[in-house]
Amino acid sequence: RELPIRMAEFGTVYRYEQSGELGGLTRVRGFTVDDAHLFVTPEQLDNEFLNVVDLILSVFRSLQLKNFQARLSFRDPESDKYIGSEEAWSKAETAIRRAVQQLGMEYFEAPGEAAFYGPKLDFIFHDALDREWQLGTVQVDYNLPERFQLEYVAEDGTRKRPVMIHRAPFGSLERLIGILIEEYAGDFPxxxxxxxxxxxxxxxxxxxxxxxxxxxxxxxxxxxxxxxxxxxxxxxxxxxxxxxxxxxxxxxxxxxxxxxxxxxxxxxxxxxxxxxxxxxxxxxxxxxxxxxx
Incomplete structure (x- = not known):
């Protein structure tokens, strides 16, 4: 009865990248993620998703970051690496597409770029060498609440399954700082x-x-x-x-x-x-x- 519930943290993530892939602050083995998970009802999903996107865009506006694209990262229907039902994936992808269209954002779809548990909206930046880097991300997840058997009590007294939203407005703080240094050439406002x-x-x-x-x-x-x-x-x-x-x-x-x-x-x-x-x-x-x- 208390949804939405929003939980956030700045967490350290370790990822053993290959030495040839490491580079400055943009590709590291230990980094900090502004991670959050929102538990919402299906009726709250669209509004909460829009609020998260608005938060991400407000961060980019404050930092005067403009050289980015919105990527809808969907699953590859031919791959078997994803969990969950066809129906859950279809609902999640439809929700993301609907929200982006409602905001009037330009976007492109990228099959095969989804997380194993759900589709996502990624914000892709281009650096001075025109390389692509993912920063902010927001993901809709019907599958993990099912796997963890999460439930909430609906207004009619029945128990229902919530939807989970994963969000990270900055993505990697280290990568963000690296892109900002490059974007401003060190001449910060x-x-x-x-x-x-x-x-x-x-x-x-x-x-x-x-x-x-x-x-x-x-x-x-x-x-x-x-x-x-x-x-x-x-x-x-x-x-x-x-x-x-x-x-x-x-x-x-x-x-x-x-x-x-x-x-x-x-x-x-x-x-x-x-x-x-x-x-x-x-x-x-x-x-x-x-x-x-």
Whole structure:
């Protein structure tokens, strides 16, 4: 009576890929999957499936990933590797096709690409070398609930078999990160950058002020750091640009006295001196809205 039930985890998966197939972050032997299983009634199936697809697409929109195709991975009728009845497979494939058509998505069908227990909707990305990589996936499964003899009490009091939806919006987190690095060529948008702001002190006497500012930014959830290299300012700026840090904050006597930061961004160059409070608010807004400084 409590369906749908949704259970999710980030789980580590180990797969002994052949050494010749390994490559960077996109093909590894140990990876993390954002795995979830949804138990639904047949009446809830379409709506839950659509919600999962909407979740996956919203993730891709947030990450500005557009170079993908929707693949309907169905069984090969000539193969005997699949479990379950003809009727169960037909219902599952029809449900996936109906949902994709309802969303108005372009798709292609791939017989033989289904999991052994059910068909799936896979999101296939193309990298810089035009290689195909599967990321998000959502699968409809009538067979495993049958095998595990799962039941729920329907509204009329009878016991019925639920449908299971398997979903992984990212697929492999490591593969997603690899594709993102390639897609952005390391030049991440501000909200996604590993280091969002680097503080550059014109001399060591301003380091205490620099650490104080960085600590206040970190307390607001901003990924900031102080350049501790001791290099000249010009070299610190060049290094930050080479490492594609989105925002640089330069600190000297004038900035320390006025409690400001001289801001320089990769996108717009020098923006002049801004109060620390304004820099903090603009960085927080960029994080929340996935925008620029």
């Amino acid at each position: 501000l909200w996604l950058a590993p280091v969002q702001l680097r503080l550059l002190c014109v001399s060591d006497e301003f380091m205490d002020y620099g650490y104080e500012v960085v600590q206040s930014l970190k307390l607001q959830g901003i990924r900031a750091e102080v350049d501790k290299s001791g290099d000249r300012l010009g070299k610190m700026i060049r290094n930050a640009e080479k490492q594609k840090v989105p925002v640089m904050a330069i600190v000297g006597a004038k900035e320390q006295e006025s409690q400001t930061l001289s801001i320089r961004t990769r996108a717009e160059g020098e923006l002049g001196a801004l109060p620390v409070t304004e820099v903090t608010e603009r960085m927080k807004a960029a994080n929340e809205n996935h925008g620029n400084f």
